[in-house]
Amino acid sequence: xxxxxGISRGDNFTNRAGEKLAHLxxxxxxxxxxxxxxxxxxxxxxxxxxxxxxxxxxxxxGLANHPEVRQAGIEAIERYGAxxxxxxxxxxxxxxHERLEKTIARFLEVEAAYSxxxxxxxxxxxxxxxxxxxxxxxxxxxxxACIIDSMRLCTTIKKGVRRAVFSHSDIDSARRALRKACDxxxxxxxxWVVTDGVFSxxxxxxxxxxxxxxxxxxxxxxxxxxxxGTGVMGETGRGTHEHHGxxxxxxxxxxxxxxxxxxxxxxxxxxxxxxxxxxILQRARPTLFTNALxxxxxxxxxxxxxILMREPQRVRKLRENTAYARQxxxxxxxxxxxxxxxxxxxxxxxxxxxxxxxxxxxxxxxxVIGFGYPVVPEGTARLRAQISAAHEIEHLDKLIDxxxxxxxxxxx
Numbered sequence: 128x129x130x131x132x133g134i135s136r137g138d139n140f141t142n143r144a145g146e147k148l149a150h151l152x153x154x155x156x157x158x159x160x161x162x163x164x165x166x167x168x169x170x171x172x173x174x175x176x177x178x179x180x181x182x183x184x185x186x187x188x189g190l191a192n193h194p195e196v197r198q199a200g201i202e203a204i205e206r207y208g209a210x211x212x213x214x215x216x217x218x219x220x221x222x223x224h225e226r227l228e229k230t231i232a233r234f235l236e237v238e239a240a241y242s243x244x245x246x247x248x249x250x251x252x253x254x255x256x257x258x259x260x261x262x263x264x265x266x267x268x269x270x271x272a273c274i275i276d277s278m279r280l281c282t283t284i285k286k287g288v289r290r291a292v293f294s295h296s297d298i299d300s301a302r303r304a305l306r307k308a309c310d311x312x313x314x315x316x317x318x319w320v321v322t323d324g325v326f327s328x329x330x331x332x333x334x335x336x337x338x339x340x341x342x343x344x345x346x347x348x349x350x351x352x353x354x355x356g357t358g359v360m361g362e363t364g365r366g367t368h369e370h371h372g373x374x375x376x377x378x379x380x381x382x383x384x385x386x387x388x389x390x391x392x393x394x395x396x397x398x399x400x401x402x403x404x405x406x407i408l409q410r411a412r413p414t415l416f417t418n419a420l421x422x423x424x425x426x427x428x429x430x431x432x433x434i435l436m437r438e439p440q441r442v443r444k445l446r447e448n449t450a451y452a453r454q455x456x457x458x459x460x461x462x463x464x465x466x467x468x469x470x471x472x473x474x475x476x477x478x479x480x481x482x483x484x485x486x487x488x489x490x491x492x493x494x495v496i497g498f499g500y501p502v503v504p505e506g507t508a509r510l511r512a513q514i515s516a517a518h519e520i521e522h523l524d525k526l527i528d529x530x531x532x533x534x535x536x537x538x539x
Contacts, residue, residue, distance in 0.1 A: 260287025358388025
């Protein structure tokens with residue numbers, strides 16, 4: 128019991144949580160999970176809704192339900208079982224982990240890679256392991272939450288590591304941050320510059336060539352989280368660096384995911400220099416204290432990368448679909464942020480409005496999610512339509528027709 132009120136601490140939490148949830152519901156901000164009753168594809172079957180066109184998945188290449196990807200996972204679980212039941216340095220590593228990591232390194236044209244249960248975990252491993260006192264991490268202000276949390280964790284554990292932020296995709300701001308770091312007597316070690324490749328809420332892409340030039344000028348390392356660029360950007364889907372015509376080795380360290388374009392299951396990875404990856408293996412807490420990536424995911428993701436390398440036309444179809452959808456959304460009167468990526472953000476401002484519009488689209492048979500605070504800043508809530516190579520013209524036309532209906536309803 129608390130001394131002042133006689134209310135138990137458990138009741139205090141229960142009441143507080145209830146009030147917050149009630150407020151979200153009253154203001155139209157409460158999120159509701161949809162239940163999918165079948166595989167992820169261009170269309171999905173939702174409980175209570177039936178078949179709807181899906182424009183909210185990161186299944187960019189349409190590989191989540193590819194028969195070869197499914198079969199690779201089935202064969203893996205039949206041969207190896209559910210998983211290692213331990214961390215890899217204790218019980219050993221399955222051959223599929225080794226094969227996947229070699230495939231990733233070859234795909235990105237870097238020395239080595241290491242897989243994790245998620246890209247979040249991979250990013251969490253990066254800075255706390257590789258940074259030391261005297262280092263500084265300089266981050267784009269719109270970087271993904273996993274980068275922000277990795278930086279916070281690093282500077283909490285290692286008090287001598289500093290962090291700084293530059294304005295979004297602002298090269299002059301990045302230059303000032305680098306200059307300030309070089310002039311700081313407390314920065315005696317490595318300067319790290321980190322950016323998303325594709326910014327998931329805006330759909331825009333990092334200015335990697337300019338950032339690489341800055342890093343070369345100031346002797347810094349460049350890190351990219353390319354979760355929304357892998358499989359999407361560049362002629363062969365290798366990522367944002369390929370989109371800019373840069374070789375894989377132009378980036379010092381990559382973090383990315385296996386849970387979006389590369390099969391859609393789960394998992395992530397770090398890739399870069401052999402020494403860096405070896406140090407991750409030896410010292411990163413997520414490698415020492417978490418189980419290995421499930422072997423069925425390792426095999427299905429490896430197959431997805433093989434398909435991508437074999438069928439680069441999937442990337443071309445994705446680009447064509449995205450251009451068609453983006454133009455169609457504009458033609459019906461919505462403003463969609465311009466980008467070469469498969470993310471089409473439609474800014475509506477208010478979180479409750481975005482959720483209400485998303486629900487109305489679902490009534491019309493199209494699954495598009497509304498994003499608001501705290502995923503994006505207050506006042507910048509949006510619908511985010513995500514395009515896939517699995518979509519055919521009839522799916523894209525349905526999206527556009529439903530957006531036209533929504534536009535008329537919003538205007539009245």
